[in-house]
Amino acid sequence: MIDLAIRDLVVAFKGLERPALSIPELAITPGERIAVTGPSGCGKTTFVNMVTGLSKPPRGAVSWDSIDLASLSEPGRDRWRAQTIGLVMQNFHLFPGLSAIDNVLLPQRLTALKLAHGHREEAARLLSRVGIERLDQPIETLSRGQMQRVAVARALARRPAVIVADEPTASLDADAGAAVADLLLELAEETGVTLIVASHERRLIDRMKRVIRLENGLVVRDGTSSTARPQFEDA
Numbered sequence: 509m510i511d512l513a514i515r516d517l518v519v520a521f522k523g524l525e526r527p528a529l530s531i532p533e534l535a536i537t538p539g540e541r542i543a544v545t546g547p548s549g550c551g552k553t554t555f556v557n558m559v560t561g562l563s564k565p566p567r568g569a570v571s572w573d574s575i576d577l578a579s580l581s582e583p584g585r586d587r588w589r590a591q592t593i594g595l596v597m598q599n600f601h602l603f604p605g606l607s608a609i610d611n612v613l614l615p616q617r618l619t620a621l622k623l624a625h626g627h628r629e630e631a632a633r634l635l636s637r638v639g640i641e642r643l644d645q646p647i648e649t650l651s652r653g654q655m656q657r658v659a660v661a662r663a664l665a666r667r668p669a670v671i672v673a674d675e676p677t678a679s680l681d682a683d684a685g686a687a688v689a690d691l692l693l694e695l696a697e698e699t700g701v702t703l704i705v706a707s708h709e710r711r712l713i714d715r716m717k718r719v720i721r722l723e724n725g726l727v728v729r730d731g732t733s734s735t736a737r738p739q740f741e742d743a
């Protein structure tokens with residue numbers, strides 16, 4: 509299990525008056541359940557891109573244990589992310605033409621010539637755990653809620669230390685969204701992983717223990733969800 513330490517992180521884009529993200533200091537300890545929230549454009553996706561190494565931190569340090577993502581090349585960050593982070597993206601990033609189970613196995617297939625012993629069984633177990641019974645169903649024929657659950661199973665397949673989910677319930681109806689939230693929290697509890705969820709959905713935010721609120725790229729609140737609740741009318 510690994511710690512995150514952010515120091516003096518500044519992400520600026522051309523044409524923006526102020527940085528999209530500016531975080532002097534932030535620490536996340538292993539096993540935390542964190543919501544990163546705030547109004548549209550506040551920097552949530554930029555935060556996800558920085559802590560997962562999808563983009564290189566342009567200024568400052570984003571360190572998971574002793575590894576500063578700012579010091580790694582793009583292939584280095586890709587390798588590190590594959591070993592460390594289970595990513596659940598808003599649009600799932602599943603591959604049409606492949607079955608549910610082959611989507612879960614795809615990251616392993618991309619990094620190894622041959623699937624290691626037991627990977628298929630583990631993928632089947634995870635899919636069953638998230639409530640997907642037809643392992644060979646073509647992915648494009650699944651409902652959005654089912655696709656989201658396949659994306660969660662895929663994120664867990666390599667036993668990551670950290671799960672990062674960007675708006676994991678955004679495209680789902682209330683019931684399917686609640687089911688995905690239940691699942692992420694149950695799985696995090698079972699495996700002890702750190703869970704970081706970027707979301708503006710109050711139902712999801714309220715279920716995380718710690719809430720980091722961004723506004724205009726700045727952390728304006730960092731506390732427990734109950735202490736932060738009165739501030740969330742617009743979240």
Ligand SMILES: Nc1ncnc2c1ncn2[C@@H]1O[C@H](COP(=O)(O)OP(=O)(O)OP(=O)(O)O)[C@@H](O)[C@H]1O
Nearest residue numbers: 521522524528546547548549550551552553554555
């Ligand atoms: N590649 C880029 N080039 C220029 N500006 C960008 C780029 N990426 C993000 N931004 C800007 O940075 C700010 C933060 O964007 P970000 O996507 O992180 O916000 P967000 O909180 O995830 O928004 P939403 O909830 O609407 O998805 C926005 O003003 C956005 O327009």
